[in-house]
Amino acid sequence: MAETERPTHPASADDAWARTARDASRTTFFFDFDGVLSPITEDPESSRPVAGIPEVLDRLAAKVARVAIVSARPVTFLHSHFGSLAHVDLFGLYGLEVWHEGQVVTKPAALSYQEPMQRLAEAARAELERPVEVEYKRLAVALHYRKDPARAAQVEKWALEQAEEHGLLIQRGRMVVELKPPVDQDKGMVITEAVRDTGSAWYFGDDMSDVKAFDALRAREAVDPAFFGMAIAIANDETGAEVSNAADLTLDSPGAVVKFLTEGLDRF
Numbered sequence: 001m002a003e004t005e006r007p008t009h010p011a012s013a014d015d016a017w018a019r020t021a022r023d024a025s026r027t028t029f030f031f032d033f034d035g036v037l038s039p040i041t042e043d044p045e046s047s048r049p050v051a052g053i054p055e056v057l058d059r060l061a062a063k064v065a066r067v068a069i070v071s072a073r074p075v076t077f078l079h080s081h082f083g084s085l086a087h088v089d090l091f092g093l094y095g096l097e098v099w100h101e102g103q104v105v106t107k108p109a110a111l112s113y114q115e116p117m118q119r120l121a122e123a124a125r126a127e128l129e130r131p132v133e134v135e136y137k138r139l140a141v142a143l144h145y146r147k148d149p150a151r152a153a154q155v156e157k158w159a160l161e162q163a164e165e166h167g168l169l170i171q172r173g174r175m176v177v178e179l180k181p182p183v184d185q186d187k188g189m190v191i192t193e194a195v196r197d198t199g200s201a202w203y204f205g206d207d208m209s210d211v212k213a214f215d216a217l218r219a220r221e222a223v224d225p226a227f228f229g230m231a232i233a234i235a236n237d238e239t240g241a242e243v244s245n246a247a248d249l250t251l252d253s254p255g256a257v258v259k260f261l262t263e264g265l266d267r268f
């Protein structure tokens with residue numbers, strides 16, 4: 001397990017875990033899904049949590065105040081893999097959706113985009129040749145070019161044209177361009193709201209959208225010196241050093257996340 005650390009935070013992962021153990025009842029853990037709890041796959045529908053993730057999240061949820069997954073995936077997808085974990089909260093589509101009391105709760109401002117996004121997905125499938133993968137997410141459309149990276153410029157151009165024509169937002173990620181409703185919502189906003197009454201929080205992410213979550217932890221620390229935040233990056237060649245440089249600690253794979261959490265929980 002590869003680890004790097006920022007000097008402005010605890011001198012070691014051991015110190016961070018020790019502080020968390022002391023304040024577990026006021027600590028929240030947040031996780032992205034793809035690239036953090038699951039390896040990145042060519043077919044987004046084939047993604048699955050790595051071995052040991054459900055068990056370690058369930059164990060973690062029994063020790064701390066809250067465990068949550070904050071993902072670009074639809075919340076129904078997350079629920080299909082983590083629905084058996086009664087104490088793990090699920091935020092989908094960057095927080096546009098939340099799983100609450102057995103159903104999907106959607107931000108009202110995004111509700112009217114379901115049919116337009118379905119039409120957009122159909123247009124993408126007709127106009128963008130495979131192997132570009134078109135992922136319809138109910139309130140968003142993701143265009144994956146992982147199977148043919150040379151198509152990046154074409155996919156980007158098509159997405160920008162659609163965004164301009166339909167007044168949509170663009171979210172770029174690891175070999176993917178996503179079209180989203182023009183609703184002010186991102187992972188940083190989820191974290192900002194969720195940590196308002198907590199004593200400490202950890203966030204595990206691997207992509208540029210996760211940097212906003214890291215920034216939310218920093219912002220909370222800036223206004224409340226008693227608050228403790230840990231930003232954990234999962235390293236990858238596609239985002240280079242940008243995400244890792246924004247984090248306090250870097251792990252080298254989703255498998256390393258399981259090991260890191262298991263070892264940390266053994267110290268409680």
